[in-house]
Amino acid sequence: MYPVAPLLDSGRLSVSDIHTLYWERRGNPDGIPVVFLHGGPGFIAKAEYTQLFPPDKFHTFLFDQRGAGRSTPYAELKDNTTPNLAEDINRLRLHFGLNKWAVTGVSWGSALALAYAQTYPEQVTHLLLRGVSLAERSGADWFVQAGTHHLFPDWWEDYEAFIPSAERHDMMAAYSHRLNCGDSSVELEAAKQFNVWDTAISALRLPLDDIAEIRKDPATLLSVARLFCHYAANDFFLADRPIIANMDKIAHLPGHIVHGRYDMICPMSAAWKLHKAWPASQLHIIPDAGHSQWEPGIISKMTEILHIL
CATH class of the missing domain: 3.40.50.1820 (Alpha/Beta hydrolase fold, catalytic domain)
Structure with a gap:
């Protein structure tokens, strides 16, 4: 580089x-x-x-x-x-x-x-x-709902556990609700869980340093979780x-x-x-x-x- x-x-x-x-x-x-x-x-x-x-x-x-x-x-x-x-x-x-x-x-x-x-x-x-x-919505669903959890069940467990079982049939909607609920503590916890999941499956070698940074300061990535769910829910417009x-x-x-x-x-x-x-x-x-x-x-x-x- x-x-x-x-x-x-x-x-x-x-x-x-x-x-x-x-x-x-x-x-x-x-x-x-x-x-x-x-x-x-x-x-x-x-x-x-x-x-x-x-x-x-x-x-x-x-x-x-x-x-x-x-x-x-x-x-x-x-x-x-x-x-x-x-x-x-x-x-x-x-x-x-x-x-x-x-x-x-x-x-x-x-x-x-x-x-x-x-x-x-x-x-x-x-x-x-x-x-x-x-x-495409199918790609978003693969990421947050229908595919990657088969390959990363260990990291999926925490991502899924944040959502009550009654809402897990639509993880996108469940996360979107919490990312826009108006309670900053809930929004930041949702952003942390979403971005840890995203980062954990992003590379062949687990990026532990990046995950540690997200857990320490999730506010910097609130926009990622909130905007992704907003776009995906609307078929990316x-x-x-x-x-x-x-x-x-x-x-x-x-x-x-x-x-x-x-x-x-x-x-x-x-x-x-x-x-x-x-x-x-x-x-x-x-x-x-x-x-x-x-x-x-x-x-x-x-x-x-x-x-x-």
């Missing part, structure tokens, strides 16, 4: 009556413009992500999506939909006076990248997607414009798909399905990786692609 790309500047952009986004520009101001879309929804665009990008080659734009990280208001659900976020990306492009840019999206950010590209195909030069999500059904709009765009063979959060079937619907894409299956951005095989392939892009 490279050093964290130097910060050029940072600021805030108002995108609605209530939402203001935090953004950063890093790297080479004369380099190839690329916008990085973080996962979640609700995570944060950490500067460390720029370690994948050759700093002399890329002019990298980072921002925290609505309700996430340093954007305000924190963990806000109102006016927070996928079409809203796609328009925000375009507002940022116009704010910086760019005609086109490359788009990199990870996990949920890959679905957002595709939704944005399908809305503004003429403004995208290239797509680089990692840990692909197609923003893409029921009328599903990603795969609209791939013809970006069939011409070149792109790379990087996916861990043992991704338990976004199963590889999503990456395969996307690749089959996108003739211009190249699929890179990492044989010894899960979902995490920081697995060695993922890092190696992402930096390799960005070096030759």
Whole structure:
């Protein structure tokens, strides 16, 4: 990996009556413009992500999506939909006076990248997607209800135990209720349990340090749990414009798909399905990786692609 790309500047952009986004520009101001879309929804665009990008080659734009990280208001659900976020990306492009840019999206950010590209195909030069999500309810159910508990029954036990048995038939709804109940202690405990589960199944090697951090300070990840449940319960606000059904709009765009063979959060079937619907894409299956951005095989392939892009 490279050093964290130097910060050029940072600021805030108002995108609605209530939402203001935090953004950063890093790297080479004369380099190839690329916008990085973080996962979640609700995570944060950490500067460390720029370690994948050759700093002399890329002019990298980072921002925290609505309700996430340093954007305000924190963990806000109102006016927070996928079409809203796609328009925000375009507002940022116009704010910086760019005609086109490359788009990199990870996990949920890959679905957002595709939704944005399908809305503004003429403004995208290239797509680089990692840990692909197609923003489908079936994928969300696999993660929180119907699939991964068979592989991680030990970690599922605590995640499930937080919810009374009468409500366990719909873990998404049960967690969503507690994440929005108005009692901060209950909301934070729900956020802790949700994010510990998410993190425990994210990598081949159990990330114990990350889990310890979540248990110590769950408030920083309230947005992840709350926004994920909000988006998933609403079919990621893409029921009328599903990603795969609209791939013809970006069939011409070149792109790379990087996916861990043992991704338990976004199963590889999503990456395969996307690749089959996108003739211009190249699929890179990492044989010894899960979902995490920081697995060695993922890092190696992402930096390799960005070096030759």
